[in-house]
Amino acid sequence: MTTITPKGGIALSKRKLSSPTTLLGPVPSALVSCGRAGGEKNIITLAWVGVVNSSPPMASISIRPSRHSHGIIKETGEFVINIPTADQVLVADRCGTVSGKKVDKFRQFNLTAIQGTLEHAPLIEECPLNLECRVRQTILLGSHEMFLGQVEQVYLSGQLLNGRGRIGAHPEWLGYLGGQYFSVKSLGLSLGYSLK
Template sequence: MNKIMKKPSTDLLPVPNVLVTSLLAGYDPNIITIAWTGILNSEPPMLYISLNPVRHSHKLIKESGEFVINIPSVSQVNVVDYCGLVSGRDANKFLETGLTPYSATYVKAPLIAECPVNLECNVKNVIFLGSHDVFISEILAIHYNEDVLDSHARPDIDKIQPFGYCLREYRSISEKLGSFGYSKKISL
């Protein structure tokens, strides 16, 4: 097997596609598409988002100290793309996309009603890394649309239909390959 080395880049595959909502007094609620996000800690549950300081959402999140991660389904890929291309300085993305703001429990930023999963977050720390600031945040609450839960009230991935971002392409996550711990039952 031959390997071809390339210069360092951000080619981690796949990364999530999420819509992050924010709100700051004097501004319309905003939506931004983020692919640079992930879980950081279990207790307390924490995650991060990474934002370039020139983005409109950066100001709203940095000054308010809160946001909501909204996990879209494959049927919302056009909205995800649009919210990553258009600035909230120039457009009210809730009005432009027809998405519905839904009141959160702990933060002022709205949930997106049409997204099957929403995570309310409170910023705990901001770290400047060069081109982006990393917002390290505690997850305060998770909301699920009822229709994406199974008969035991657990999230059903087949109903949520999340998708990923790979090398500037949106890719579906569709085939179950195994469950955590299944390799102990097979011979490698």
């Protein structure tokens, strides 16, 4: 590690890491579900998930081509981003350490697949927030291929909805940063609260 010393000569409290990494977060540790004709369904845990556009609403996921889910999503052009709560960390870790090549993760981890509006990719009922996405573009970046998906429908557990059909309550969400899991809580402050 190198200490950064600015021109004035005062040592900052910052230290530079030995190499650049994707140490950005906490990001959601999402359970991404997919499926193909014939009934096969799968789940992959992904931390490389992001919001990339507002209108139309779009999200990205990045997957190594060696993953079983990669082939399914490439073939069908559909995926669902299911956001788990912190108390679902065990299932997120399990879905991210075994492959659908060998295991039916829905059955093995007692998860319920429900059909939304996509033809092949089911929602995971146990996750309170689900975004159905259709692939619009893919970019092979290096280790991972990024799928840019247009969010076609969003589902939220009823107890989290407010009277205006929007998210009104927050559980502790599952986050991920630097190889560690986090519990991400709401501060109960809304955007613009500082202006009031």
